[in-house]
Amino acid sequence: MGPLDRGVLHLLDADRTLLRSLPNPLTPQEQARIRDARPAGPPPTPATQPLRVERRVSSRGVLVIAGQKIHVGIGHAGRTLTVEDADTTFRVHDGDQFLTEVPQRAVRSNLI
Template sequence: MAVELERTVTAIGLVALGGRFLQVGSPLAGQRVTLRLDDHLIHVIADGRLWRTLPSPIDPATRRRLRGARVAGPPPPIEHDPIRVQRRVSCRGQAQVCGQRIQIGLPHAGKIVTIEIGDDHFNIYDQHETMLCMVPRTTTKEVTRYKAYGHKAASA
């Protein structure tokens, strides 16, 4: 069963939850946010809009014992499209996004791929928008680079 609770975000973008601190984002500093704890996710809701989704460090048995916990209402509406970024695949068939290395495959080395970032997974597409693979997301870091730039080989 999902529960909701409210917390105030600290000056550095943290909220306290069950003796732990969660990074919800420094743009929310000083604001009151609603945290919705679902199965294995925490949805951060600010001003009635879904701000971020994080993996939950709180097990389902202890959710109801959290300070200020109440039965959750309807889930927040999702108003945004998934974020899409481009990355150049390394000579070893890897790319990195949100601090996570993704193995795409050696046949795609040197090519630029598009990565669609979901809450709990990455979808990787080639230049023809054909899906190459789907990889589980293990980090909570935000995107800092959106565009990939190919490098020219050094001439000998």
Template structure:
């Protein structure tokens, strides 16, 4: 079975009497959920790109009573291309991506950089070219956008 839901800003969806955590990064997004015996597959309804999988807390009787349920289509597939994220370099040129610190140098201090995150490498797009760093963690990407710069109140 499949259902469509909108992920709330805390990253959760309501399925019957259960609140299921999808992912914080999906907050506000419309997703389809494929309900299988032991797993829930969250995917984009237009492209059928797999976004997340979670354990299924629903019993077969609860699945049959889900609002908006329809027969399942083809199985969603994960995307093979790297995830692109943005990070703002600190005042000494260090960024943090997927729990890994990458030192780029003071020339990049305060700049917003784009990083392509793959399974094995981080490709940082700098002014002086692309720097590739080996990935040392297996954490998932949880934030796509960089924080905006803090504004300091001027004393006038």
């Protein structure tokens, strides 16, 4: 039985906002030994704002998000930029300055 056959593990914040979903790493035997387990509550609420992550730009001016390379220019090499996940695009910001918006090409399960 592979990890994907065991279901999905959802990581939530205190307000039950979905932060990340991962394959469940626990075997059925390990799940049975969890103390004070209780049934799941209502489904998690999706995030209301776009997901934002930070990525460091390589020495060649490229950052990678969800397996996709985004060229932002060698002038940004070594800097940490913010990438915002829109519905079908990635938006790249350097602080408050908008740099670029590129279409999402990779199928991704998680950005983090």
